[in-house]
Amino acid sequence: MAYKDEQLSEEKVFKDPVHRYVHVRDRVIWDLIATPEFQRLRRIKQLGTTNLTFHGAEHSRFNHSLGVYEIVRRILNNFKGREHWNNEERLLCLSAALLHDLGHGPFSHSFEKVFKLDHEYFTQAIIVGDTKVNEVLQKVGPDFPNRVADVIGKTYEDQLVVSLISSQIDADRMDYLQRDAYYTGVSYGHFDMERILRVMRPIEDQVVIKSTGMHAVEDYIMSRYQMYWQVYFHPVTRSAEVILSKIFGRAKALYQDPDYEFKLEPTHFISFFEENVTLADYVKLDETIVQYYFHLWQEEDDAILSDLCERFMNRRLLKYVEFNPNLQMNDYMELMRLFKQAGIDPEYYLVVDSSSDLPYDFYRPGEEEERLPIHLQMPNGNLKELSRHSDIVESISGKKRTDHKLYFPVDLLKALTDKRVRNAILEILYGQGESSNVD
Secondary structure (H helix, E strand, C coil): CCHHHCEEEEEEEEEECCCEEEEEEEHHHHHHHCCHHHHHHHHCECCCCHHHCCCCCCCEHHHHHHHHHHHHHHHHHHHCCCCCCCHHHHHHHHHHHHHCCCCCCCCHHHHHHHHCCCHHHHHHHHHHCCCHHHHHHHHHCCCHHHHHHHHHCCCCCCHHHHHHHCCCCCHHHHHHHHHHHHHHCCCCCCCCHHHHHHHEEEECCEEEEEHHHHHHHHHHHHHHHHHHHHHHCCHHHHHHHHHHHHHHHHHHHHHCCCCCCCCCCCHHHHHHHCCCCCHHHHHHCCHHHHHHHHHHHCCCCCHHHHHHHHHHHCCCCCEEEECCCCCCHHHHHHHHHHHHHHCCCHHHHCEEEEEEECCCCCCCCCCCCCCCCCEEECCCCCEEEHHHCCHHHHHHCCCCEEEEEEEECHHHHHCCCCHHHHHHHHHHHHCCHHHCCCC
């Protein structure tokens, strides 16, 4: 029997709090899970710093990746024998679902922003590079690693396969919304996934939804909307991300300063600081290593790096106020001047952070990122774009919401001995000077 068709002697299962069980029968999938690159995902949290806001959010990219695989496995069971579905693509879909987040780094998005990295690039690099994952995929066929990488890069010729993992209603989102809701303890992310899976239909280059399942999809869209604003963009989580980004930025600046010498050589970060990261360097780094450095950097001679690391490790976060950059830029410039006068470096302690989300979009020619809309399959077989049939979805379609916060260390402000400067800062931030409640 060819390796790609080989089945385990008995089905293996992972007990899962979201899907109850994750089922594995294919030898290829079982071998991929056992690779060091996939096991590394146990040491990368799915939600980065969110556990500092919702203490239960300790789940990993490993959990999520298994969940996405399981959802795709169930979808493909429902697709079996249907027109437009080529069952020869089954193993490709399962492999891409399992490996889609393989390239995430520690504290993913903050890490990527500072070091100008792209997790999708590293996901593809791990799949086609000199790795154990590649060894397993090569045993399926010499072109199989590239096919898996193309699915994840959204360039695979069969866009139906791509849409299962990356679209406006895909296995990735369906897993993370439910999983993140479960571990954060909120109710927003729950929707009737089983109903959605039952009404998904393969049609040429995309998955469509039977019109009878429209209300379950509405629930899914609204769950996503609520999760982004109540969990993913929570201002306390964003405060921790601001500190995290500034730690990485400060450590990089100190490394580039010829007059500064670290007490502990930042060995694992050197190629990132020098912007010549190899694949081997990348896969060695996980959150346990990063936090080891943060723990030790609390003792560094540099006061800023030491303070930022202590804040992050002990959850002594920055406070925030609402901020409108279009109307308050003069205030921001004045705050920068006052911070410098007070001896507080605004580069690290006065930070504007912005978040934005588009909960659902319809196709608009000429847009930079083409977002294929969700289509409903009507009883006569015709397709109808979701927002044209659903008043709920239509009300939020194409409406990008953006939120800005200004973050600052209220403890350092309260400790200022120059009352004139302190009051001037508080007046701008709160409008009440020294009498403001800055807790």
